[in-house]
Amino acid sequence: MAGGAGDPPPGPLDSVLRPVRAGNGFEEALEQVLQLLRLGLVPPGERLPSERELSQHLRISRVTLREVLKVLQDQNMVESRRGRYGGTFVLPRTAAPDGSGELRRRIAAVDVEDTLRFREVLEAGAAGLCAEGLAADGEDRLRGALDATQGARLEDYRRQDTLLHLTLAELSGSRTLAAQYAAVRATLNELLDGIPLLVRNLEHSQQQHTAVVEAVLDRDPDAAREMMREHCGGTAALLRGFLA
């Protein structure tokens, strides 16, 4: 992306005319891998899919993927080990993730209000859809995810919470919804990393999780949506308070 002209002035067509391939093309891949980490889909200590696998999934060449991983290595977010049973491993989060690196640039470019509103819409919608009809194996997955949050230790709570919500989104029956939720949740987690985790909020959160899941299992869409909106509203108020 060489030095062309600046951004064109905004017009009424901007809902549709968003850029194809936001950024260097490789940045989009970076974004996706970052999602993997921020969502905790691959927890610290675990191995990412091999370079050959990942590059196939993302439909980019291995060379380009390696450049992405290089950035993450420089940020001490992952570590690569060679040899059989080697791979790229996720490192535990370090306190200060380097204030001037290749990353970090996108933070603060996030539209917080957009994120919070969109999140609430997707969550409430997913909860409602799940309550309207859920396969039997869906019930099990949901219960399992809820149990995992109950037993989670403090440092693992964010991850289990994310996985519970992600499960709900996947069970909604809309792949697009699930994918969009994953994206917005990754952004949300990034924001949440900037504020303290209060045990009091956490307990309240857990009650709400239980209520939502119960409403879903009771096949009560209105209650599920309502509870979920309340749940999201709590996080939103917290974030608005700390970031205001």
Added chain:
Amino acid sequence: MAGGAGDPPPGPLDSVLRPVRAGNGFEEALEQVLQLLRLGLVPPGERLPSERELSQHLRISRVTLREVLKVLQDQNMVESRRGRYGGTFVLPRTAAPDGSGELRRRIAAVDVEDTLRFREVLEAGAAGLCAEGLAADGEDRLRGALDATQGARLEDYRRQDTLLHLTLAELSGSRTLAAQYAAVRATLNELLDGIPLLVRNLEHSQQQHTAVVEAVLDRDPDAAREMMREHCGGTAALLRGFLA
């Protein structure tokens, strides 16, 4: 995109690991321009933004954009005129859009259930958000869009209907929601083109539009969401019926 191996087997990480740059890169641009047409944001007879403008918005080179326009010209969807005050103009839809062209391929690859569910979630969410708080100028835009649907002739109804819903999405206060709605609505319109437009449904639709807008202006989020869900449910039932 040369002939690599086939798709990798699906895994639990697929919500996140969707391909970067779906398709030839230029196909994504084609998709966006098609949205512009399918949403009726540029009605028949009107001019698209100039090639230089469009390519900047989409962040693709003018050469690539021209290949996209070439495809649309071959499909008799647009027409280019040179000289000052020239440009690329939208042609009225022809009955049979050529059954085997460069386009047409994506149709039937649409996951109808995904589309309908995701649409309902976004619409209900947008209606709710608007009802929670809408700027004064938002009220005017909304009323204007509603009025336009009232006075629309049959062949222009789809377009005005789309614009009304799009307005609601834009007023939701989430740019992401608006963009996602635009995408899903474009897909929906494509599906709707395949089924007849019944005057009876249309009148019912109009009553619901009015009810939704009233609920929004009354600042009644629950009613707005409920009405909108009903409205979407109608379309969904219609489509499921015809496509089953």
Added chain:
DNA sequence: AAGCAATGGTTCTCTGTCATACCTTATGCC
């Protein structure tokens, strides 16, 4: 009638990305 300005049409070069093949390292199994 002449000139100007904005548009589509064309051509060039250069960079990023892809696909492929091969090298290197570490581990388990025989």
Added chain:
DNA sequence: GGCATAAGGTATGACAGAGAACCATTGCTT
């Protein structure tokens, strides 16, 4: 100990796409 295997590391050639410069056409303005 030796070998097969699976992973990361490296090098190369081909191509798509970006960017910029230029040409051709048209209609408004002077």
